[in-house]
Amino acid sequence: MSTIHTVAARAGVSSATVSRVMNEPHKVREATRIKVELAMRELDFSRNSFAASLASRRSNCVGLVVSHLSSAFFAPLVNEIEEAVSAVGSYLIVTCGKNSEEEVAGGLQFMRQRRCDAIILYPGQLSDQALAEILLGNPQVVVIHRTVPGFATRCVQLDNHTGGRLAAEYLLRCGHHAIGVVAGPHSNPESMQRLSTFRDTLQAAGVALPTERVIEGSFHFESGRQCMAELWTAQPALTAVFCLNDQMAFGALNYCRSAGIDVPSQLSLIGFDDVEYADLIHPRLTTVHHPVAALARTAAQLALRLAVGESLTEPQDLLVPHLVVRDSVRTLS
Known part of the structure; x- marks a missing residue:
């Protein structure tokens, strides 16, 4: 039997x-890594992942909730996130359907049981307080879509206030004053950030946004x-109506x-997020672009740094x- x-x-x-090729391939020169991987194939050597994780105290897995x-x-x-994690030889484990405090706690426990080196949490x-x-x-743990006071080094979030302001300013430039909002849940901080700055921007221009023109949705179609x-x-x-995400705009x-x-x-x-389908529907949706790729890559890199014991x-x-x-907002004459 072949051994290391x-x-x-x-x-x-x-x-x-x-060992480094098996556990931290990004730290090995490419020529050396290729040579070791060739020897492993020639000798029909397969690593024992469980034993390796026990020895290194690492699983080479990142969790995503x-x-x-x-x-x-x-x-x-x-x-x-998966592309960023796999690029350094690690694997991504995903659990979904986690929204309430109890469900998120269960998701975190699931990831810990699988010895994830780091966890990205929505x-x-x-x-x-719970976060x-x-x-x-x-x-x-790295948190996305929220900045928790005291933990800003491990939180990755969009500037939702700027997003709400951009939507309001554009509708005002197009001559709209009778404006409604399809908001997200009032318990969702991102929704409230977008809504509060949207309303403040309208009010600064002398345009009211009465409560009866704001209705609460759930971010779903x-x-x-x-x-x-x-x-x-x-x-x-x-x-005009501002939908606080593109799914609700659809x-x-x-x-x-x-x-x-x-x-x-x-x-x-007008929507918010600029998801892939926003440019494919008719009329094409005018929306606030959320840099999801940058958010994902940033969160993944932070998680990978934490996984190897680095302090942020x-x-x-x-x-x-x-x-x-795009085409879904008309300029009033």
């Missing part, structure tokens, strides 16, 4: 180098459709089509959104 020592002898390297995978937002997020509806407790007790139906029934004089557009409301000639729609000392900068103008 016979592989080392065949490749002409030390046993420590073979998210609320779901069904939306056009989370799929590219997971893909980008917080769902968790409070900052702070998780981060305090789990030094290898069907809630966008239902909220748009309710909002239009109660506020038929609206000229649902709102679906309702408009079924109700015979032409977008954008009768009603303008610098707070993470907020990711900056930008407006993508």
Whole structure:
């Protein structure tokens, strides 16, 4: 039976180098790694992952806990994280359907049982206090979509305030004053950040956003459709609606089509996220671009640094959104 020592002898390297190729290939020169991998194939050597993890105290696995995978937002997020993790020879373990505090706790426990070296966590509806407790007790956890006070070195988030301001400024430039909002859950800090700055920007321009023009959705397609139906029934004089994510904007557009409301000639729609399908639907959706790829890569790199025992000392900068103008908003004359 081949061993790490016979592989080392065949490749002409030390046993420590073979170990690094198996556990930390990104730290080995490419020529050496190729030579060791060739020797492993020639000797039909297969590493015992469990034994290796016991010896190194590392599993070469990063965990990712998210609320779901069904939306056009989370799929590219997971893909980008997986690519970053696999590029250094590690593996990504994903668990989804985690939104409540109990579900997230279960997801974290699942990852710990699988000896993940680090965990990336989407917080769902968790409070900052609950997240702070998780981060305090789990030094290898990185949080995305939330900045928790006292833990900014391990949090990666979009500048939602800037995103809300960009949407408001564009609708104002296009001459819209009768504006409605399909918001996310009031318990979701990101939704509240986008909404508060959107409202403040309108008010600074002398345009009111009464509470009856704001309706709470759940960030899903069907809630966008239902909220748009309710909002239009109660506020038929609206000229524009800001949906706080693209999934709800797609649902709102679906309702408009079924109700015979032409977008954008009768009603303008603007979304948030700029998911892949935003440029494929008709009319093409004007939206605030969320740099998901940058968020995913940043979170993955932080997790990989924590996985090898590195200390993070610098707070993470907020990711900056930008407006993508397409066809779903009309300029009023």
